[in-house]
Amino acid sequence: xxxxxxxxxxxxxxxxxxxxxxxxxxxxxxxxxxxxxxxxxxxxxxxxxxxxxxxxxxxxxxxxxxxxxxxxxxxxxxxxxxxxxxxxxxxxxxxxxxxxxxxxxxxxxxxxxxxxxxxxxxxxxxxxxxxxxxxxxxxxxxxxxxxxxxxxxxxxxxxxxxxxxxxxxxxxxxxxxxxxxxxxxxxxxxxxxxxxxxxxxxxxxxxxxxxxxxxxxxxxxxxxxxxxxxxxxxxxxxxxxxxxxxxxxxxxxxxxxxxxxxxxxxxxxxxxxxxxxxxxxxxxxxxxxxxxxxxxxxxxxxxxxxxxxxx
Amino acid sequence: xxxxxxxxxxxxxxxxxxxxxxxxxxxxxxxxxxxxxxxxxxxxxxxxxxxxxxxxxxxxxxxxxxxxxxxxxxxxxxxxxxxxxxxxxxxxxxxxxxxxxxxxxxxxxxxxxxxxxxxxxxxxxxxxxxxxxxxxxxxxxxxxxxxxxxxxxxxxxxxxxxxxxxxxxxxxxxxxxxxxxxxxxxxxxxxxxxxxxxxxxxxxxxxxxxxxxxxxxxxxxxxxxxxxxxxxxxxxxxxxxxxxxxxxxxxxxxxxxxxxxxxxxxxxxxxxxxxxxxxxxxxxxxxxxxxxx
Numbered sequence: 164x165x166x167x168x169x170x171x172x173x174x175x176x177x178x179x180x181x182x183x184x185x186x187x188x189x190x191x192x193x194x195x196x197x198x199x200x201x202x203x204x205x206x207x208x209x210x211x212x213x214x215x216x217x218x219x220x221x222x223x224x225x226x227x228x229x230x231x232x233x234x235x236x237x238x239x240x241x242x243x244x245x246x247x248x249x250x251x252x253x254x255x256x257x258x259x260x261x262x263x264x265x266x267x268x269x270x271x272x273x274x275x276x277x278x279x280x281x282x283x284x285x286x287x288x289x290x291x292x293x294x295x296x297x298x299x300x301x302x303x304x305x306x307x308x309x310x311x312x313x314x315x316x317x318x319x320x321x322x323x324x325x326x327x328x329x330x331x332x333x334x335x336x337x338x339x340x341x342x343x344x345x346x347x348x349x350x351x352x353x354x355x356x357x358x359x360x361x362x363x364x365x366x367x368x369x370x371x372x373x374x375x376x377x378x379x380x381x382x383x384x385x386x387x388x389x390x391x392x393x394x395x396x397x398x399x400x401x402x403x404x405x406x407x408x409x410x411x412x413x414x415x416x417x418x419x420x421x422x423x424x425x426x427x428x429x430x431x432x433x434x435x436x437x438x439x440x441x442x443x444x445x446x447x448x449x450x451x452x453x454x455x456x457x458x459x460x461x462x463x464x465x466x467x468x469x470x471x472x473x474x
Numbered sequence: 475x476x477x478x479x480x481x482x483x484x485x486x487x488x489x490x491x492x493x494x495x496x497x498x499x500x501x502x503x504x505x506x507x508x509x510x511x512x513x514x515x516x517x518x519x520x521x522x523x524x525x526x527x528x529x530x531x532x533x534x535x536x537x538x539x540x541x542x543x544x545x546x547x548x549x550x551x552x553x554x555x556x557x558x559x560x561x562x563x564x565x566x567x568x569x570x571x572x573x574x575x576x577x578x579x580x581x582x583x584x585x586x587x588x589x590x591x592x593x594x595x596x597x598x599x600x601x602x603x604x605x606x607x608x609x610x611x612x613x614x615x616x617x618x619x620x621x622x623x624x625x626x627x628x629x630x631x632x633x634x635x636x637x638x639x640x641x642x643x644x645x646x647x648x649x650x651x652x653x654x655x656x657x658x659x660x661x662x663x664x665x666x667x668x669x670x671x672x673x674x675x676x677x678x679x680x681x682x683x684x685x686x687x688x689x690x691x692x693x694x695x696x697x698x699x700x701x702x703x704x705x706x707x708x709x710x711x712x713x714x715x716x717x718x719x720x721x722x723x724x725x726x727x728x729x730x731x732x733x734x735x736x737x738x739x740x741x742x743x744x745x746x747x748x749x750x751x752x753x754x755x756x757x758x759x760x761x762x763x764x765x766x767x
Contacts, residue, residue, distance in 0.1 A: 216573055218764045238575045246573040252566020256485065268477040269574040313570065 167194040169321055169352050170215060174224035177210050177376075184210045186376035187224065192321075192354060195347040199363035200356045201467060202373035208356045209249060211373070212323045216246055228321060242270070245319035249326050249356075251310035255299025259290060259309050262298050263316050270317045277316070284312040289338055303330035311339060321352040328362060340366050364463040372470050379470050387466050396421060397437055398459035401430040404452040413445045428454075478576070478584030479591075486554070486592045495550055496596065502546055503600045506539025507607055513538075514612060523727065525616035526623060526705050528608040539604060540701050543597070544694065547631055548663045550596060551638025554589040556656040558582075559646045559759060572764060582643065582759050586752060589639040590632065597631045619730055626734070627704045630741070634697045637748035638663070644755035647762065666692040682714050693747055700740040703733050 170192035177185040185207040192198045200208050213219040215226045217237025226233040228240045253262045260281060267277035285291040288308040293301070298309060307330050314322050327343065328336045344366045346353050357363050363370060364384065371381040380387060389396060403410065406428050414423050414432060419441075422433040432442065439456060446453045486492050512533030514524075532538040559582065562568040572578060601624060609615065616624070641662060645655040671692050679685035689695045703709050707727035715723075728736075 213764065218569075218572055238577070241573060241575040244573075246569075248566060248569045248573075250566045250569075252570065254485075254567060255565070256488070265477070265481055266570070266574060269571065269576050271575075317574070 168192065169194045169229055170198075170354065171227045172211070172215070172224065173227075175211065175214060175221050175226055176223045177207070177214060177219065178222045184376050185214070185221075188373075188376065188378055190371060190378060190381070192352060194352055195350065196368040197343060197347060197353040197355060197366050199367035199370040200354055200373065201358075201360070201363060201370055206373040207376040208373055209325060210376075212246065212325060212354070212356070215323065216240060216244060243320040245314035245317060245322040247310050247314045247322070247324045247327055249329070251306060251313075253298035253301075253306065253309060253313075255297060257298060258295045259285070259298055259301070259312075260294045262309065263313060266313055267316055272317065280316050280318070281312075284315045287315070287342060288312045289335070304332060304335055307331055308335065308339070311342070319351060321354065322346070323354045323356075325356045326358070327355065328357070328359065336362065360463040360467055370463070372467065374470075384463065384466075388463075397434045399432045399434060399439060399442060399456065400459060401432065401442060401446065401456045402454040403428050403430070403446065404454060407449065407451050410446065410449050410451055413449055414442060417441050417445060475576075475580035475584050478571075478580055479588050482585055482588030483591060486588060491553060492592065495553055496599075498546060499550070499596050499600050500603070502542035503539065503603050505536050506542050507604055507611070509533035509536040509538055510608065511611060512536070523617075523620060523707055524612060524614045525605075525608070525620045526707070528604060528612065529624075529627075530705050540705060543600070543631060544698055544701065547593075547597075547635045547697075548638045548667070548694070550593055551589070551635045552642045552656070552659040552663065554592055555585075555639040555642030555646065556659050557646055557652045558585040558589070558643045559755075560650055560652055560655055561646075563650065564652065569764060578760055579756060582647075582756055586636075586640060586643060589643075590636050593635040593639065594632050597628055597635070601628055622730060623704050623707070623733070627701060630697065630700050630704065630744070633741070633744050633748060634693065637693055637744060637751060640748050640752035640755060644751050644758075647755045647759045667694050671695055686713065690743075693744060696740045696743055700737045700744075703737045707733060709733075709736075 168191050170190065172188050172190040175185055175188040175190070176183065184205075188207070188211060190211070200211070202208050210219065214221045215228055215233050217226075217233040217240055220234055229243050231239040231243075233240050253259075254265070257265070263281045263284070264277060267281065272280065281294075282291070285294050288311050290305055290308050290312065293305065298306065301309065307327065311324070311327055314324070324343070328339055331339060340362055343353055343355065347368075353366075355363060355367060367384065369381070369383040370387065372379045382390075401414075406425060408425075411423050411425050411430065414420055414430070417438060419435045419438050420432060421435065424431045432438075437458065439458065443453065443456065446456075506529070510528045510531045510533070513531040514527050529539045532541070559568070562571070562581075568581075571581060605616070605624075638659075642655070642659045645658045646652075649655040649658065671689060671694065675685060675688045675692075679688055690699075707730075708725070709728070
């Protein structure tokens, strides 16, 4: 595909007091995608991000962001990358706007430009109307929104978000997830750490699951789902008006169909590839009214649990 | 670094902590002036330097202004530095700043400089206030030499304060808890200010020479010696003089260059102490893990 790899680690290893937290991790994240980094508590997600940003030195191995070595050229990496820590903190005595302005100044953004950008990001995360209140008075959810604004104000090429939706109300979660989902279109690659699998499923294009500092599995979501749960096959469900044994025979004859199970008027079909068009044709030609048909989607919960138990 | 420095300065000037410190300093200047008002008539002798007497004369009960300053500078220094790094760490802002394209040392440099600048402004203000009111009170204008001596004294005060700021910053880097870093700075101050100079040294010292040597391990004692030599020009040496030597001495004040000569060791030691404290905190901070958990 020729897609550029923006975040890359090679045998990245980190030890804290002799305990290996990240163990020869190899990670590849391509440009303009939302990558979900999953794993149980203590799997090494945050440590990996800190090493990628050059905030922590790896014991061995290299981390690269846009080709820059995070350990040796941290400043170049930090110019391109934004980081939202799990526990985000602000200067309580400064207002939301002043907090953002300080970050903009640290990034050498001119006053006029930073003013424009701050308005923009405050609007985007929905806290524009409280921008002149001291950050110390903010609720957890508002701080979280300010944290996201804070990451975006420097227009990073890649952002690392550690639990960005923690403490948000359902409406806020939706808003932030929409925002995250739109970032790749604006040229920002997103690395999302989260325990909320449905959120990851909603916005991520591909995921990596970490366990005990190792990458258990890495890949795009639907591909992983098929591999994990259906032995690499598609599962298609067909509901018809009445049960029909002939239809089962007809579908069985379509090349690529592995197995057909009938449960009353419901047919569960296992196939090698997406054969929906062929199956519809078969149903219609059998003169049986088709009520609905769908490809079974794999929930990330199932994938996660399966790989995690294996790992 | 300029950005961080500017923000820290703005923080200091708007904080209640600094307001209280300013009030304390103001109170000290008022008390010092009152002491001078009470005692200056008897203190001004034919040696001259009437203006310097404003700072060094104590009243009937109230100590002289220099004693107030010697007492307050460590407190101000500790108050300006004790939570420099660990408050940022515990509030989660350190993470956020360090993930911006800034060198890690500019954070600690900016904080140290902001502290020193705040302290300098406080001290300068004190001395200007006292000079102004003093001028009204005694009606004697300072000579050029007195102004230079006061200026050197100001520099000494700032260096002494910088030592306490860097010590406080060192503890704020070493300890995660703000209470622990504050208490350890205060413990050091109490130890050197009271226990060491008033109890341990007199108890241990077997001779006057040994007494002086041990005393000079305390930064406060160094500062006091420097203060005396600078502001009391007739002070002619910090070592022991035999009665034979005293017999040959003329009771006239030392010229500025000779006073400077006497306190060079004090000056370099204080600068060295401040530099060592700052260097250690710098190195520890540069190598420290950033994560909070």
